Structure formats: C-alpha cells, structure tokens
Amino acid sequence: xWTALAALVTAAAVNVxxxxxxxxxxxxxxARYLEIVASPLTxxxxxxxxLLVVGVLALALPLAVGLAWLVTRTDLxxxxxxxxxxxxxxxxPSYVAAFAWISTWGPRGYAQKALxxxxxxxxxxxxxxxxxxxxxxxxxxxxxxYLLVVAAxxxxxxxxxxxxxxxxxKPWSVFFGVVLPQLARPLYAGSLLMTLYALSDFxxxxxxxxNTFTLSIYNAYxxxxxxxxxxxxxxxxxxxxxxxxALEGALSSRLRPALAAPGRPPRRLALGPWRFPATxxxxxxxLVNLVLPLAVIGLWAVQAVRLGNPxxxxxxxxxxxxxxxxxxATVAVILSLPVSIWATRNRSRLARVAMGATYGxxxxxxxxxxxxxVFFATRLxxxxxxxxxxxxxxxxxxxxxxxxxxxRSALGALAPAFEEAAKSLGRSSWEVVRTITxxxxxxxxxxxxxxxxxxxxxxxxxxxxxxxxxxxxxxVRVWTAASEGxxxxxxxxxxxxxxxxxxxxxxxxxxxxxxEHER
Numbered sequence: 001x002w003t004a005l006a007a008l009v010t011a012a013a014v015n016v017x018x019x020x021x022x023x024x025x026x027x028x029x030x031a032r033y034l035e036i037v038a039s040p041l042t043x044x045x046x047x048x049x050x051l052l053v054v055g056v057l058a059l060a061l062p063l064a065v066g067l068a069w070l071v072t073r074t075d076l077x078x079x080x081x082x083x084x085x086x087x088x089x090x091x092x093p094s095y096v097a098a099f100a101w102i103s104t105w106g107p108r109g110y111a112q113k114a115l116x117x118x119x120x121x122x123x124x125x126x127x128x129x130x131x132x133x134x135x136x137x138x139x140x141x142x143x144x145x146y147l148l149v150v151a152a153x154x155x156x157x158x159x160x161x162x163x164x165x166x167x168x169x170k171p172w173s174v175f176f177g178v179v180l181p182q183l184a185r186p187l188y189a190g191s192l193l194m195t196l197y198a199l200s201d202f203x204x205x206x207x208x209x210x211n212t213f214t215l216s217i218y219n220a221y222x223x224x225x226x227x228x229x230x231x232x233x234x235x236x237x238x239x240x241x242x243x244x245x246a247l248e249g250a251l252s253s254r255l256r257p258a259l260a261a262p263g264r265p266p267r268r269l270a271l272g273p274w275r276f277p278a279t280x281x282x283x284x285x286x287l288v289n290l291v292l293p294l295a296v297i298g299l300w301a302v303q304a305v306r307l308g309n310p311x312x313x314x315x316x317x318x319x320x321x322x323x324x325x326x327x328x329a330t331v332a333v334i335l336s337l338p339v340s341i342w343a344t345r346n347r348s349r350l351a352r353v354a355m356g357a358t359y360g361x362x363x364x365x366x367x368x369x370x371x372x373x374v375f376f377a378t379r380l381x382x383x384x385x386x387x388x389x390x391x392x393x394x395x396x397x398x399x400x401x402x403x404x405x406x407x408r409s410a411l412g413a414l415a416p417a418f419e420e421a422a423k424s425l426g427r428s429s430w431e432v433v434r435t436i437t438x439x440x441x442x443x444x445x446x447x448x449x450x451x452x453x454x455x456x457x458x459x460x461x462x463x464x465x466x467x468x469x470x471x472x473x474x475x476v477r478v479w480t481a482a483s484e485g486x487x488x489x490x491x492x493x494x495x496x497x498x499x500x501x502x503x504x505x506x507x508x509x510x511x512x513x514x515x516e517h518e519r
Contacts, residue, residue, distance in 0.1 A: 002430075004346070006338035011357035014397045018360060020379075021238070021372035025231040036232040046236070048130075049212045052205075053198045055134035056141070060194055061187065063138070063285070064145035069175065070278060072153040075268045077275060082282050087147060089140045089289045091501040093458040093475065095203025096494045097140040099482035100293035102127055102207060103300065110296055132208035139289040141197050145190030152186040153179075162267060171269055185252055192248040196241060200365030202461040203475075207482050213237050214367050218461065221371060231375065234368045241363055297498065300491030307488055314474070314492055321473040324388060325456040328395040329403075329449040335396065336403035336448065341433070344411040358404050361397035366462035369394050374465060391466040395456045402455065403448040410444025411437075447507075454504040458497060 025033055036042065070076045071083040092100070104110050105127040112123045126132065156179070164174045202214045213233060220230040271278055336358075343355035361369055373394050377385040384390045414437070422432045438445075460475045467476065474493040481490035 003338045003342045004351070007342040007351070007354045010335045010339055010400075011354040014400060015357055015360050017372045017376040017393075017397065018238075018364065018369065019372075020376045021231055021234055021368065024372075024375040025228065025235045028228045032228060033232050036229050037236055042233065042236070045211070045213060045216055045233075048210075049199065052130065052133055052137070052210065052212060053195050055130070056137045056194060056198045057191055059134060059138035060142040060145060061191065064142040064190065065149055065180075065183065065187070067142075067282065067285070068146050068149035068153055069179070070282060072150055073179075073269055074271050074278070075275070076271065076282070077279055082286075083150070085286045085290065086282070087143045088286075088505070090143045091498050091505050092140050092293060093203065093460070093478075093497060093501075094137065094140065094197075094201050095207060095460055095475070095479050095482065096297070096497060097289075097293060098132075098136050098204040098207035099478060099487065099490050099494060100296045101132065101136050102482070103296045103487050104292050110299070128208050129210050133205050133210040133212075136204045136208060137194075137198050137201060139285075141194055144193040144197070145187070148186035148190045149183055152183055156182055158267065188248055188252050192244060195244055196363060199237065199241065199244075200367070202365070202367055203479055206479070214365055214461065217367055217371070218464070221374075221465065227375075230371060234371050237368055238364060241365075245363055294498070297491050297494050300487050301495050304488040304492050314477070314496065317472045317474050317477045317493060318496060320471055321457050321475070324392055324395065324473070325453045327388075327392050328399065328456045329452040331392065331396050332400050332403040332452045333407070333445050333449050335400060336407040337433075339404055340407040340411050341437070344408055345416065355404065355408070359401045362399070362401040364398075366394070366398050366459055367465065369397050370462040370465040373397075386468050388468060388471065391463065391468075391471075394462045394466050395452075395459060398459065398462065399452045399455050402451045406444050406448025406451065407441065410441035410447075414440050450504050450507070454501055457500055 067082075067086045071079045071086065076082060089097070102109065105123060106112075107122055107125070107127075109123070109127070112120065115123075126135075160178050160182075161174050164178050165171075169177070199212075200214060201212075202218060205212050206215050206218075213236070217230050217233045217237070220233060221227055339355050339358055343351045373390055374385070377390055384393075422436050427435070457473075458475060460479055463473055463476055464479070467473070472480075474497050477493040478490045478497065481487070481493075
C-alpha cells in the first residue's frame, strides 16, 4: 500500500509544476495568449526552429547510418576501434561542442591561424548562424541514432541480405532495398531523440547565435517584466514536443519488427578498392568532432594556466556542480524505487500510468521545466524561490526517468520468488525491500545514479534560470565565458566536464560496444 501511495505522490509531484505553466500563460486572458502565439514573429520563430531540426536530421541520419553500416557490415580496417570512436562525441555537452567549434572554425580561430601562412586572412562565417547550429548539433549528437542503428544491425537476420546478394543484387541495392527498410524503427526512435534534442537545445544555439524557441523563451524571461510571453512560447514548445512524440509512436506502431538474427554473425562485405576512402572518411569525422575539439580545449586550458587562471579558481563551481548532482542522483534513485517496484510487481493499469507520468519531464526542455517551477514557486511556494532545493527539484523532474529506467530494468531481471519466500516467512514488505530487493538491485541503482549525476552536471538552461545568485556551476562557467568570447576562461571548466563525462559514457555505452566487437 505504501509503495502505491508513494508512487502516485511522486508521479503527481513531478507533473503538477509542469501543468502550472499553462495556467500562467492563460492568466492574461486568451486574447493575449492568442496574440502572442499567433503573431508573425512566433511563426517565423517556429519556422527557424523546424528548419534547424530538418537540417540536423538531414546531416545526422546519413552520417549515423553510414558509420553504423561500415563498422557492423563491412571489412573496414580497425572497425572495432572506429565503432567506439564514433560514439565518443557523446562526452561533449552541446555548449562545450559549440565553444570548441567556434574556437576552431570561427573568425580568428585556430583553423584560420593555421591557414594564414598561405594567405587566408579570414574564414567564411558559416561557423555561426544556421549552418553553425546544424553542424554542431548534427556532428556531436548523431551517436544517439548511431547506437540504435548499430544495435539493430547486430540483431538483424543476415540471411535476407545474403539471399539478395546470391540473386545478383549489387551492395547498394541490397542496402537500400533490404537493410534500410528493416532499420525504420530505430531510425524513427533516433530521429525523435535528435528532434527533441534540437528543439530543447539552448547552449549551442546561443553560442553560435542562431535564434530558436528556447533562446527566445530565455530572452523573454530575462528581458521583460511581463513574463507572459515566455510562458506562452513555452506552452507551444510543450505542445510541439507532445505532438512529435505521439507522431513517432503512431508511425512506429505500424512497423513490422525486423527479423531477429539466428545467432550467427553476418558475412562482412568486402569494400575492395573502397577500403582506403572509407577509412579516410571515418577518420575525418573523428578528426572534426573528437580530435580537434579536444585539442582546442586543451590548448585554451594551457593558455588559461599560463595567464594565471589555474584550476583552483574552479573550486566553487566544481563543488556546486558535484553537490547538486549528488543530491539529484540520491533523490532521483529514492523516488524511482516505489514507482519501479509498483509498476514491476503490480502490473495494474494505474501502476503503468503512474510510471509513465514520471517520464513527462524527460521529454520537455530543461528551460520549460525551469520556467514552470519559477512560476510555481513565486506564487505557491515563495520560500523555495532562489534556493538550491528548487534547482535540485528541477533536475529531479528532468532526469527522474533515467533512474526509473535503470531501477525498473534491475527489478525486471530479479525473480520475485526471493521476495515471495521472505514474505511467506513473515517478513514485512519494508523488510523484504531493505534486506533482499535493495542489495540485489544495487548495481542497477548505481547505474541509474551515475547517469543522473552525469546529466545533472551538464544541464545548463535550468541552472541559468533557477540557480541562486552567485551559485555558479561548471556548465554556467563554460557558457558565460564562451558567450562573451573569453575562451581561456571557458576551457578549464569545459575540460573538467568532458573528463567527468568520460567514465559514465564508457561504462554505460562504450563497454557494450567493445564487448560486441571482440567476437
């Protein structure tokens, strides 16, 4: 009983503040609301945002599918190494990637300095604006699609491809006619992830100076005394997000599942004369979105130390980031327990609804969640406003699904016979959870906590809006310095964030990739 009650309270708590933003948007009346959302400026803003999404998908999808196919279906030299390298851009938060991108390819960047000896005084301005936003988001977020496609290709039955080849079909014909249709489901899911990422991104678009919904919402919130415009635009972003999720679900439900592999690896396609060009192409991708960003951040970090900006100055920001990330991870894991236990062990419709409700915040931009909590706290809970606890609350709403997913997965792998046996011996439900369930699912809890810790460390827009005055985190330090063009001050916190991201990315993502390619 206590599990169900705690799960329902948790589901309600993470959704009530989100609903409040709609109430705040309607306070000025429907006439004012329609005036804002139906204005030509809002229409132009929507068009710019959707144009960004289209550009990102147009570049990222072919890149992700091509890399996944090369490392899983061909005899690409060093494919085990390239399979891992292709996923490594995940360690870069978008604002760190944008900072490294501008430092490399922007006016007076390292690329221009390297080309100065042949007389190139300035590079084109494509590092900024729409082209810059598309390139940064596509090159550094395509692993979301790449990993899904790699997993799908490994599970796919190779017999259909081999049969097509035996009938004389060319490799490209086999790929487009046989392989690609079976990748529709992961491509839909990956496209949704990238679309939501592009819609919600704030750090990268602000640094490359491309105005989107999130940036306009932030500017409206910061620049105007009347924040009705910010709330109204936020509701549009929420409705757009919900609509896209519903569309992806409807499209995916009509798809047939791909044929499962019969337990044998596919016969690798010999690239022949294309081996060298393919290797060069993969290496160029790694150079642009991994080697150069790391090198540029490292160079700026060295310069920062030489200018007397040592790591010691990051002490408070690092402490703040670590403290709120630990608090968020702890609270999220604790709240995930009743939700996951009830949904896994009860399986009622209400339990499934409660668990699904906890995922609401994950689909929404951090900026929208932060605004909803600002409006909620200033009206209904003023003592919470401008406190660390409100900031942690926003993080929990945003990242609770990561903890729920990990906890639920661990519980699903645990046979209920252990718990039932303990209950038959007279143990109470709390004693069973404390002495049997928790010790057995500890690895899953730690994995969920690690993922929540990582994503909290990198969260930017919610931190900018909700942090108490003077409460800087590593993410805030990077964004503030990079936005002002003081790259030496942005480098050290950026380097710390990248290094902090590396272990979770390796253990949660890259190690499974390595294990698969050892076969």
